[in-house]
Amino acid sequence: xxxxxxxATVKVPDGHTRYLxxxxxxxxxxxxxxxxxxxxEFQKEAEYQxxxxx
Numbered sequence: 001x002x003x004x005x006x007x008a009t010v011k012v013p014d015g016h017t018r019y020l021x022x023x024x025x026x027x028x029x030x031x032x033x034x035x036x037x038x039x040x041e042f043q044k045e046a047e048y049q050x051x052x053x054x
Contacts, residue, residue, distance in 0.1 A: 018042075
């Protein structure tokens with residue numbers, strides 16, 4: 001009865017939105033399950049060009 005019953009970890013499906021993806025990470029040694037967030041770029045960075053001289 002003094003045994004600790006660890007709850008079974010449930011695999012959560014990946015969450016997808018327009019610019020964000022959330023993935024479940026594996027549990028660590030303490031049993032904490034974290035989440036990884038991956039952002040997609042929604043702006044493009046243009047290379048700077050020096051303007052012409054008058």
